[in-house]
Amino acid sequence: MNSRDHERIAKALIWTAALFVLAVLAFILIYILARGLPRLDWEFLTEIPRNMGRSGGVSSTIVGTLMVTSLAVAIAVPFGIGTAFYLAEYTRGGYITRIIRFCAESLAGIPSIVYGLFGFIFFVIFLGLGWSVISGALTLSVMILPTLIRTSEEAIRAVPNIYREVSYSLSATKWQTIIKVVFPSALPGIANGIILSVGRCIAETAAVILTAGSALRMPSSVFSPTRTMAVHFYILAMEGISMENAFGTAALLIILIFLINVVANTFVNRFVAKGVKR
Amino acid sequence: MSENIKIAIKNLSFYYREKCVINDLSLNIRGNEILCVLGPANSGITTLLRALNRLCDLDAGVSMKGEILLDGKNIRDEDVNVTELRRRVGMVFDVPTPLPMSIYDNIAYGPRLHGNKGRREIDETVESTLRMAALWDDVKDRLELPAMSLSGGQQQRLCMARVLAMNPEVILLDRPCSGLDPISTAKIEESLTELKQEFTIVLAPHNVQQASRVSDRVAFMLMGSLIEEGKNADVFSRPKDQKTSDYITGRFG
8 A cells, every 4th residue: 555545545534524524513403403494483583482382482582592691791701801811911820820720721621500500509599689681691601701711812822922022112001012902913813712602601501590590481681580592492392392392492593603603703704804993 | 423322332231041142242322323233143133122122121031231321311220111212212123013904003003102193193104104114105005904915025114114103213123124125125225324314223234235235333243242343344344353354254154
């Protein structure tokens, strides 16, 4: 067997692996969409669930998902990005840096049900927030912090050091350098981390069911209990209430995540292509 | 002429951790001259330039002894404002370093940091500095394009315009023509000889020939020590030190 055959076999193996992954993904998507899409209609989108979800729509769970997710991301992003800038720009690998990074990485390894239990005990009971949008959002914000910190820190570290030197040499202070040069350059990477976090929030069930509850009515404020789409799907399927509606919800979830990715990518690409903030 | 001393370096020694990079160097830089600091790689020239605008403060493990006086004032004194120092002593790096923003914003970067200059004032600065750097005609119709879209030589002239926009007193250039073609190099050298009317220029040339073309005075450094300094004609025609002679005639380096 000569080196050209080696090349061919290696290529074939790599192609097979990639095709296999694609096929699995395509199968899951097609299966869920094929079973879920027929259920989607205007009523399904706009009515609140009736009869435990056997009939009616899922509008309250869409609102609940969007509320919990946006609130969680809004809470976590300032802390996550702030920590990332502290780690990447303000310390030189000292003792405190290592402790913060160790804590963040430990947080990343904890199963989400543990976050749920923590959120239930701390936010729901101890702080008396009850099963509510805010309890769910706070719990999720803790859960996504490690992802945000790590992706943002990597994005900040990937900014070429010469940019910083140029900025300083043009008489900028450290803060001006960070705001005007480092942050815009790191923004695509940071946005990527935020998108990942949004995806995790939307998809989360265990942590949310224990903290935001599973109420079916339309949430009226951040202190109302709510049921997210992922939780709704879980309950419908788990308790055998309605597989049809479960798949409908799942299809809707997939479309929602797809839309968020498209919108976010367009936003980031436009920003990068311009390469400028004025 | 000899009284017009812009920067006086007195017994400067510079260390990265234990390693001595500049060894007891004393040198006067006069106003409105082009001083070429010449020498092979690892002679401490980049470090010297970075010490003059205190950019070396950013590096870890740096320590130094001696004094650097800018207009008679030690730039390492406690009460020196580092950002103001860097405005007065601008720097062009050895590779073109446009920031990831438009041509216009690159030049406006310095002026916008200080004081609330109006749009028209910044417009004027952009045009006049681009003209000084001989780049205006090339880019006047595309100031909003990313600076990265320019060629290497244009980028380096943009970097010069960007430094000029801060209205500095001294300009440090660290091998600004390495990696540039001869035409770009000639344009930059031409700008330099015009700019010395207004500024003091310290240039690390990228070869001996460039030093002989543009400098008023030459300082030759080797392994962190100043071997010789003097007028261009003196150093190139009658070098006092054998090492200088060997270097400029190409026996080593």
